[in-house]
Amino acid sequence: MNKKKWALLALLILFSVWAVLPLLLVTIPYTEKEITLKPEEIKVSIFGKELNFQNKIRLGLDLQGGSHLLFLLDTNKLLKENVTEATNAARDIIEKRVNFFGVAEPQIFLLKDGQKYKVSVDLAGNKNPQEAIKLIGRTVQLDFREYQTKKVQQGTESAVVPYFVPSKLTGQYLKKATLVFDQQTGKPQISLLFDEQGKKIFATLTKKNIKKPLAIFLDNQLLTAPVVQQEIKDGKAVITGEFSIEEAKELVNSLNAGALPVPIKLLEQKTVEATLGKENVQKSLFAGVIGLLSVVVFMVGVYRKEGVVAGISLGLYALFSLALYKLLGIVLTMSGIAGFILSVGMAVDANILIYERIKEEKRKINDQPRAVRTGFFRALSAIKSANINTLLICLILFNPFNFAFLPQFGAVRGFALTLALGVILGLFTGVFITKNILWKIYKIE
Amino acid sequence: MIDFLKYRRFYFLLSGLVIVVGLFSVWRFGFEYSIDFIGGGLIEYNYQKNTEPVKELFKQYEDLSFQKTNHGFIVKGTKLDKKKAEQLDKKIKQKYQAKKKRFELVGPSVTRDNVIKIINAALLSVLVILIYIALSFKSWRFGLAAVVALLHDTLILVGIWSILSHLFGVEVDVLFVTSVLTIMSFSVHDTIVIFDQIREEEKQGTYQDTKDIINWSLNLTMARSINNSLTILLMLSALIVLGGESIRWFAVALLIGTLLGTYSSPFIASPVYYLLVKKGK
Numbered sequence: 001m002n003k004k005k006w007a008l009l010a011l012l013i014l015f016s017v018w019a020v021l022p023l024l025l026v027t028i029p030y031t032e033k034e035i036t037l038k039p040e041e042i043k044v045s046i047f048g049k050e051l052n053f054q055n056k057i058r059l060g061l062d063l064q065g066g067s068h069l070l071f072l073l074d075t076n077k078l079l080k081e082n083v084t085e086a087t088n089a090a091r092d093i094i095e096k097r098v099n100f101f102g103v104a105e106p107q108i109f110l111l112k113d114g115q116k117y118k119v120s121v122d123l124a125g126n127k128n129p130q131e132a133i134k135l136i137g138r139t140v141q142l143d144f145r146e147y148q149t150k151k152v153q154q155g156t157e158s159a160v161v162p163y164f165v166p167s168k169l170t171g172q173y174l175k176k177a178t179l180v181f182d183q184q185t186g187k188p189q190i191s192l193l194f195d196e197q198g199k200k201i202f203a204t205l206t207k208k209n210i211k212k213p214l215a216i217f218l219d220n221q222l223l224t225a226p227v228v229q230q231e232i233k234d235g236k237a238v239i240t241g242e243f244s245i246e247e248a249k250e251l252v253n254s255l256n257a258g259a260l261p262v263p264i265k266l267l268e269q270k271t272v273e274a275t276l277g278k279e280n281v282q283k284s285l286f287a288g289v290i291g292l293l294s295v296v297v298f299m300v301g302v303y304r305k306e307g308v309v310a311g312i313s314l315g316l317y318a319l320f321s322l323a324l325y326k327l328l329g330i331v332l333t334m335s336g337i338a339g340f341i342l343s344v345g346m347a348v349d350a351n352i353l354i355y356e357r358i359k360e361e362k363r364k365i366n367d368q369p370r371a372v373r374t375g376f377f378r379a380l381s382a383i384k385s386a387n388i389n390t391l392l393i394c395l396i397l398f399n400p401f402n403f404a405f406l407p408q409f410g411a412v413r414g415f416a417l418t419l420a421l422g423v424i425l426g427l428f429t430g431v432f433i434t435k436n437i438l439w440k441i442y443k444i445e
Numbered sequence: 446m447i448d449f450l451k452y453r454r455f456y457f458l459l460s461g462l463v464i465v466v467g468l469f470s471v472w473r474f475g476f477e478y479s480i481d482f483i484g485g486g487l488i489e490y491n492y493q494k495n496t497e498p499v500k501e502l503f504k505q506y507e508d509l510s511f512q513k514t515n516h517g518f519i520v521k522g523t524k525l526d527k528k529k530a531e532q533l534d535k536k537i538k539q540k541y542q543a544k545k546k547r548f549e550l551v552g553p554s555v556t557r558d559n560v561i562k563i564i565n566a567a568l569l570s571v572l573v574i575l576i577y578i579a580l581s582f583k584s585w586r587f588g589l590a591a592v593v594a595l596l597h598d599t600l601i602l603v604g605i606w607s608i609l610s611h612l613f614g615v616e617v618d619v620l621f622v623t624s625v626l627t628i629m630s631f632s633v634h635d636t637i638v639i640f641d642q643i644r645e646e647e648k649q650g651t652y653q654d655t656k657d658i659i660n661w662s663l664n665l666t667m668a669r670s671i672n673n674s675l676t677i678l679l680m681l682s683a684l685i686v687l688g689g690e691s692i693r694w695f696a697v698a699l700l701i702g703t704l705l706g707t708y709s710s711p712f713i714a715s716p717v718y719y720l721l722v723k724k725g726k
Contacts, residue, residue: 062691072552129548267552269527273545280689291683295676302672334692335623341684342627342699345677346634352676353638356669382641385581386634392577393630396570397623406569407562407622415623 009433013316016323057325060333060414061122063281065274067129071136073117074263086261087117093260094119097136097253112404118267129271135250137264142171142255144205145215147225164215164222167205173198175235177255179248182240188248190239190255199235207231218251284337291341292318295348303355309437310351317347317429324421336414343422346390350430354379369442376435383431387423394420449663450656453716460597460713467604474611479618480551482560486525488534489547492517499541509533512614515690517543526550563622570626571595574633582644586721591636594714598632598705599625605701620695628702635673635710639666643718655722663711674707 061068073090075083091110098106098121107122123132145164152161175195182189194202205214206228215225216239223241243251296314300307321340325332358375365371397416399406438444480487492499496518503511509522520533527550537543571592579588602625609615642662652658681703684696 265552269548269550271548273547280691283687283689284684284692287683287687290687291680294679294683298676298679334689335620335695337692341680342631342677345673345680345703346631348676349634349673352669352673356666356672360665378645381645382638385578385641386637388581389574389577389633389637390630392573393570393626396566396573397626399566405562405565407559407566412619412623412626415627419627 005436009436013319016319019323019326020319057322058329058331059277059281060331060336061124061270061277062272062334063277063332064124065272065277066122066124067132067272068268068270069121069123069129069133069136069266070268071119071121071264072267073119074265075115075117078262083117089261090264091119094121094136094264096256098123098132112402119264125274129269133266133269135254137266141218141220142174143167143217144169144202145217146205146209147213147215164217164225166217167201169194169198169201169205171255173201174255177252179245179252180238187240188243188245190248190252192237192239192255194235194237199233202235202237203231203233280334284334288337288341288344292344295344299348299351305441306351306355306358306438309434309441310348310355312437313351313429313434314344314348316433317344317425320425320429321422324425330417330421331414332418333414335412336418339415339418340422343419343426346387346419346423347426347430349386350379350383350426351434353383354431354434369444372438372442373444376438380431383427387427390423391420394423446657446660446664448660449711450660450716450719453712453719456712456716460601460709464597464600464604467601467607470604470607470611474607476607476617477610477614479616480521480523480549481619482617483523484551485521485523486527486530486551487519487521487547487549488525488530488537488545489514489519490517490537490541490543491546492541492543494541499537499543502540517546563626566626567599567629570629574629578633578637578640582640586718586725587640587644590714590718590721591633591640593717594636594709595629595632597709597713598628598702601705602628602698602702606698609697615694620692621698624695624698624702627699628706631702632706632709635670635706636714638669639663639710639715640718642666643715655719659715659719663715667711670707670710674703677703 071094073087075087078086087110091108095106095108098108106124107120109120111118111120121132121136123129144167146167147162148165149160149162152159173194174192175198176193178191178193180189180191181187209228210230211227213225213227216223216237224239226240292314296307296311299310299314303310324330330336354376357379358372361371361375361378362368365374394416396406398413398420493516496513499518500511500513503509503520506522508524509520512519512521520537525533530548530550534545534548538545574595575588575592577588578591579585582588606615606617606621610617639662642665643659646652646658646662652661678700681696681700685693685700688696
């Protein structure tokens, strides 16, 4: 390896250290100026796509606390050709509803499982999942109904009974709902604005019903039935009713999110308190550090000089892993941490294979540099086969094409992802970097 | 040179015995499944005081199981649904002021599909391993021997888990499944290293007899096998002793698997390969 490559490696290490660093602000002495050496967020635009790098390791729900909800979408009553559209729409609506809940970075996925469609919702740090479930499952159906009367004959007496007939105008044509306040009473009201089509329907409807009441129904319940004074052409309406500000807000949110095109059912609910998550992170990290240190001590004890090289390559391995987790925005879960720890073991294996081979060659050949060289290359084929094999298994576990006949759980996937990254990085540090350090030490050209 | 192959009947007998005992336990006692697999509810509490009175309370709920943890207790049951869980939670909060840490509800419909998917993943992995090794070592005998060792490790791990399940109430959960799949790949990882050596010795031609080739390869790779599993054991022991409670059994499964994987490569995979070659001649 020439000087250029060493410089490149040094740059890579510096960059990784920088990536691992937390938010860093430095004040220049004697001036009041602060420079940001490490910002909270970096946005890079590549080919028109915006990439966002967050300066933090993203933790799964089991580590930071939060709720995982799994809903089943009931697509039984849908026509086959509408299923894809309806389930995607349902996902989007659920996302809108969740966004009103104000949780940072909610994760919402549509999962296809054979003929079943499911939506998983991950809410970080959310303390009250019950409210979220209520909000997500809520189906607000808005429709306008016309007033009609009919004569009912009962015995000798006849009476005129009023009733309402559903009109074409429903929440489907709603463009926007907003919370407003009555200027006289200060009571909360909901102002509705219809889209182009809705405007036309509303205009004909109001024209037809001048001087008659027009009822607004929410979830099949009569809310209010104001009398139409004139034809309304601008597509605006106001709902007045006896609701509190909170209720009005919720209604506005639900109306804006729209009704779910399919009924949903809660299948699964998991909540982890943040304290338990914190405990898990601290303990696992501590265990990881101790484990790593004891491995280094063991390697130095068994392989002496080469053991130190192994220590260096392991240190770099840990550094690069952390940097990658941050840069790729990998969500780290408990099983992910376990995958990382196991991959450390496999990364060490590459080192052990190389050093055992070198030891063996040293016994045969007196020329040390030549022994190191031969031993290194002899070890490579086993390392290659063994690691390709592990990567293949990772591929099956991660299930990147989302095959329905393979597991799709987050826990298995997180594990496969960190293990695969670990194997690849392990090859880089355990083989490539180890080689260059050994070559330097033994002055091999 | 130590003649490892000489005692192959002993290895087969020992492994066969352990597998039979394990499978007997699977047949007789089965497993404790986590609610991820059978559906139901689970609530975990933080509770520093004596849990005995709480345990007494739960004697009246026949379909709920009570489990003490280091910092409190866990209540779970397959019939624990949302309504029951909320009632129970209120009662426990009032009576003991225990703090809720974890709450899980899983509908029964999630479950059976998952088991099938896991079995699919395992079978697909075995197939991929068999083909990959047969191709890269240019002999189906290597592939078959590696898969026999892999099945050996998996069967023993599953059997031991059934015994642990019966004795300590250890659960089969998603993490255990992950560990089984990992052990499958680790087992082969370890076997490949030895097979690579055998292939090299076959090419070099220092020894003519298959028996000598394999024995010599095992002598050469033994130090590597032991040192490698020692480092993994160091990592996993740290995880078992110092890590969080929720991954402890996961680490135990990986630890057992690592030991099995290291054992099976020289003592199962290599003798099986020897027998396959001998039969072919």
